[in-house]
Amino acid sequence: MSPDTIFAVSSGAPPSAISVIRISGPHSGAALTALAGELPEPRRAVLRSLKHPVDSHILDSALVLWFPGPRTATGEDCAELHCHGGRAVIVAVSAALGAIDGCRPAEAGEFTRRAFANGVMDLAEAEALSDLLAAETERQRKQALDQAGGLLSRQIEDWRQRLLQGSALVESELDFSDEDDVDAASAEKLRRFLSDLASEVETALATPPAERLHDGLRVVIAGPPNAGKSTLLNRLVQREAAIVTDIAGTTRDIIEAPVTLNGIAYIFTDTAGLREDSADAVEAIGINRAQQALVRADIVLWLGAAWDKPDHPALIDIAAKADLGADKAGADCVVSAKTGEGVEALISQLTKLAQTLLPPLDQPAWNARQRGLLRAFAEALGRAQLGEDMLVVGEELRLARLALDQITGRSHVEDMLDTLFGKFCIGK
Numbered sequence: 001m002s003p004d005t006i007f008a009v010s011s012g013a014p015p016s017a018i019s020v021i022r023i024s025g026p027h028s029g030a031a032l033t034a035l036a037g038e039l040p041e042p043r044r045a046v047l048r049s050l051k052h053p054v055d056s057h058i059l060d061s062a063l064v065l066w067f068p069g070p071r072t073a074t075g076e077d078c079a080e081l082h083c084h085g086g087r088a089v090i091v092a093v094s095a096a097l098g099a100i101d102g103c104r105p106a107e108a109g110e111f112t113r114r115a116f117a118n119g120v121m122d123l124a125e126a127e128a129l130s131d132l133l134a135a136e137t138e139r140q141r142k143q144a145l146d147q148a149g150g151l152l153s154r155q156i157e158d159w160r161q162r163l164l165q166g167s168a169l170v171e172s173e174l175d176f177s178d179e180d181d182v183d184a185a186s187a188e189k190l191r192r193f194l195s196d197l198a199s200e201v202e203t204a205l206a207t208p209p210a211e212r213l214h215d216g217l218r219v220v221i222a223g224p225p226n227a228g229k230s231t232l233l234n235r236l237v238q239r240e241a242a243i244v245t246d247i248a249g250t251t252r253d254i255i256e257a258p259v260t261l262n263g264i265a266y267i268f269t270d271t272a273g274l275r276e277d278s279a280d281a282v283e284a285i286g287i288n289r290a291q292q293a294l295v296r297a298d299i300v301l302w303l304g305a306a307w308d309k310p311d312h313p314a315l316i317d318i319a320a321k322a323d324l325g326a327d328k329a330g331a332d333c334v335v336s337a338k339t340g341e342g343v344e345a346l347i348s349q350l351t352k353l354a355q356t357l358l359p360p361l362d363q364p365a366w367n368a369r370q371r372g373l374l375r376a377f378a379e380a381l382g383r384a385q386l387g388e389d390m391l392v393v394g395e396e397l398r399l400a401r402l403a404l405d406q407i408t409g410r411s412h413v414e415d416m417l418d419t420l421f422g423k424f425c426i427g428k
């Protein structure tokens with residue numbers, strides 16, 4: 001049975017200057033003809049009056065495009081109506097489309113789901129497209145655009161091809177195994193081949209997770225009471241996110257403020273001042289939360305004494321209240337949140353440190369789902385290297401390939417499709 005033809009507003013919320021209504025499916029050409037007259041030349045915008053297919057009253061004057069399949073964004077016949085972006089225009093044109101046989105409004109993510117089903121993009125590319133739509137920083141945009149263009153998928157394809165070569169070696173050993181024992185030299189060659197592959201996967205797993213890039217690096221500001229933590233937070237996020245007073249113990253709860261600096265997304269966290277002897281029950285709970293935040297931090301901005309520094313691999317040791325001449329030997333950064341002195345230098349140190357904690361540009365960024373499958377891939381490769389029996393080795397290589405195929409969605413992904421495509425907006 002041929003699929004429905006779907007349509008939706010693919011541009012932003014009305015009212016807007018222009019509204020793009022996308023149509024995809026086997027009746028796209030008929031729908032376009034019904035509203036706009038004869039089909040224009042493929043991929044050429046033409047100005048047409050859109051008319052209601054039943055009573056011929058004019059709905060809008062619009063630019064329309066015709067994209068015959070299968071070389072289209074969804075792999076199906078597609079059409080676009082670039083209408084005026086008023087609500088009533090959209091309602092009228094949508095009603096006219098809905099009245100055409102076989103046409104119905106699209107569900108969230110349904111265009112992209114069809115692109116995936118028709119092999120226009122694989123699952124990793126669809127995930128990256130979702131990231132691209134959510135991107136708010138320059139770094140997120142670059143990463144998602146590269147990955148939507150196949151950066152990660154090409155890596156998977158390379159590994160997959162090499163895995164197939166490994167499987168072919170195993171097959172040829174199995175073919176000859178009745179003549180002789182498995183040739184020791186070729187078994188060794190296979191092992192080396194697989195261990196090279198496994199070490200590349202380990203390198204990929206050692207890169208920082210994609211979530212850090214998308215959710216923002218967690219920067220925790222910590223130190224004793226009254227150190228100037230909340231003042232620094234407010235300075236960094238350029239608003240009064242936290243209450244500042246000269247009373248020690250002002251901040252009690254965790255205060256989170258998302259901000260973008262130099263194209264990198266952060267979540268800054270202000271915390272209660274750390275002290276051992278708090279008599280106040282509320283403050284004591286706050287201190288406990290501060291310690292938990294420190295454990296989860298990607299980066300710590302430390303405003304306390306050098307000897308009291310928490311043990312954290314990514315920490316910037318700050319001498320605060322520089323305008324008071326406050327001095328701290330060996331500090332990484334001297335800052336006055338009050339006057340702004342040293343704040344630029346702090347931000348550039350932070351940027352440098354952040355670069356080391358984010359997935360490197362020009363390399364795939366692996367999300368939690370993909371990392372889980374990479375681990376399964378690496379484990380199967382590990383077992384294959386240990387296998388003595390070529391039948392066992394062959395089976396492990398098959399499992400390894402299955403893990404790769406789940407990353408790109410070649411197999412076994414039905415259960416995650418609704419979750420992924422449901423995240424898209426209608427019209428995508």
Ligand SMILES: Nc1nc2c(c(=O)[nH]1)N(C=O)[C@@H](CNc1ccc(C(=O)N[C@@H](CCC(=O)O)C(=O)O)cc1)CN2
Pocket residue numbers: 020067070071072073080
């Ligand atoms: N107006 C409009 N703008 C848009 C989209 C769209 O669908 N419509 N896109 C929707 O997401 C994005 C562009 N993505 C697209 C991806 C592939 C094809 C496509 O037709 N690909 C064919 C032919 C390419 C060619 O002519 O060179 C192919 O790859 O075979 C079109 C749009 C962003 N901007």
Ligand SMILES: Nc1nc2c(ncn2[C@@H]2O[C@H](COP(=O)(O)OP(=O)(O)OP(=O)(O)O)[C@@H](O)[C@H]2O)c(=O)[nH]1
Pocket residue numbers: 224225226227228229230231232243244245246247248249250251252271272273274320321322323324335336337338339
């Ligand atoms: N002169 C000067 N005073 C500062 C500076 N930063 C903060 N202060 C003052 O120090 C006092 C405490 O500042 P806060 O930012 O509330 O300190 P805090 O570390 O958040 O304190 P708690 O929330 O109690 O742990 C306030 O009176 C601030 O105005 C600074 O750079 N220079």
Ligand SMILES: [Mg+2]
Pocket residue numbers: 229230231242243244250251270271273
């Ligand atoms: Mg505070």
